[in-house]
Amino acid sequence: MGSTDVLVVGVDGSPDSRLALEYAVSEAVLRGAALRVVSAFESAGIFGDRYDVPIPVSDQQIAEKVEAEMVTLINEVIGTRPDVPKVQVVVQAGVTGRVLTEASADADMLIVGHRGRGEVASALLGSVGLYCVLHARCSVTVVRPRGELHTEEALPTNP
Numbered sequence: 001m002g003s004t005d006v007l008v009v010g011v012d013g014s015p016d017s018r019l020a021l022e023y024a025v026s027e028a029v030l031r032g033a034a035l036r037v038v039s040a041f042e043s044a045g046i047f048g049d050r051y052d053v054p055i056p057v058s059d060q061q062i063a064e065k066v067e068a069e070m071v072t073l074i075n076e077v078i079g080t081r082p083d084v085p086k087v088q089v090v091v092q093a094g095v096t097g098r099v100l101t102e103a104s105a106d107a108d109m110l111i112v113g114h115r116g117r118g119e120v121a122s123a124l125l126g127s128v129g130l131y132c133v134l135h136a137r138c139s140v141t142v143v144r145p146r147g148e149l150h151t152e153e154a155l156p157t158n159p
Contacts, residue, residue: 005034006034007033035086038099100128
């Protein structure tokens with residue numbers, strides 16, 4: 001792999017996305033690749049239209065807040081590592097799965113957490129992860145929480 005390799009990781013602030021970021025940093029260092037850290041958010045205008053309420057913040061304000069949170073998280077994960085990849089931060093309004101697959105169109109790998117901030121936790125892959133697996137134009141790695149049982153182990157078997 002050469003120095004033009006790019007890995008993309010989706011980050012939404014969830015514990016699983018932090019694990020995905022940790023994995024992505026290690027993988028980028030191992031490959032000598034650049035790392036593109038991507039976060040999507042729902043546009044304030046769409047939210048306001050959906051609920052027919054005025055939203056007192058702009059997409060730019062939301063993006064700035066999300067970016068600041070991402071930079072803090074990246075700095076925590078990178079910490080005092082001796083080797084770190086070149087990191088690019090991308091924050092964009094839009095549907096998360098689409099934003100991630102578009103951001104990874106030129107990448108060698110897209111890395112996502114097993115579950116994001118969705119309301120229902122389960123042994124099944126989250127909707128964003130599934131979207132990415134089905135639509136990304138590159139390899140997709142889904143990072144599961146440490147110590148989590150595999151689906152086959154979690155389900156009862158017939159005697």
